[in-house]
Amino acid sequence: MSAIEILNQLKEKGIRFTPQRQAILEFLLSTDTHPTAEEIYHHVKKRFTGMSLGTIYNTVKMLKEHGYILELTYGDMSCRFDGNPENHYHITCQECGRVFDYQYSFPELEAEKTKDRGFKVTDYRLEFYGFCSECAESGKEAGQ
Numbered sequence: 001m002s003a004i005e006i007l008n009q010l011k012e013k014g015i016r017f018t019p020q021r022q023a024i025l026e027f028l029l030s031t032d033t034h035p036t037a038e039e040i041y042h043h044v045k046k047r048f049t050g051m052s053l054g055t056i057y058n059t060v061k062m063l064k065e066h067g068y069i070l071e072l073t074y075g076d077m078s079c080r081f082d083g084n085p086e087n088h089y090h091i092t093c094q095e096c097g098r099v100f101d102y103q104y105s106f107p108e109l110e111a112e113k114t115k116d117r118g119f120k121v122t123d124y125r126l127e128f129y130g131f132c133s134e135c136a137e138s139g140k141e142a143g144q
């Protein structure tokens with residue numbers, strides 16, 4: 001979904017977006033780096049110097065509540081945000097900490113989660129860890 005479509009849908013719900021908030025949304029839709037709130041802040045602040053970190057938090061919270069973005073939480077590390085709200089998998093580099101989309105699907109797992117086992121499954125998480133191509137190339141794998 002494009003930023004314009006999202007803004008129009010929100011407008012119909014009575015939510016108006018300032019240019020600052022629009023810039024946050026556009027940044028999230030334009031990147032696949034899964035930025036933290038701080039990273040979004042540093043990016044958007046280049047255009048809107050008066051931007052506060054609070055505006056970032058409010059905006060991502062609202063976008064998440066309306067289902068336009070995903071929030072990825074990693075234990076006690078910062079949350080990351082994803083402009084792609086579809087359920088998809090992520091792989092984290094254990095060396096540099098960057099989070100990438102993992103472009104595989106698991107049809108059996110997808111089917112399994114809808115099976116009735118007396119448990120109403122509302123959500124699930126599957127995380128992958130490894131070394132990104134840059135880190136693997138520079139020979140930083142464990143043991144070297």
Ligand SMILES: [Zn+2]
Nearest residue numbers: 093096132135
């Ligand atoms: Zn890496």
Ligand SMILES: [Zn+2]
Nearest residue numbers: 082084088101
């Ligand atoms: Zn993602």
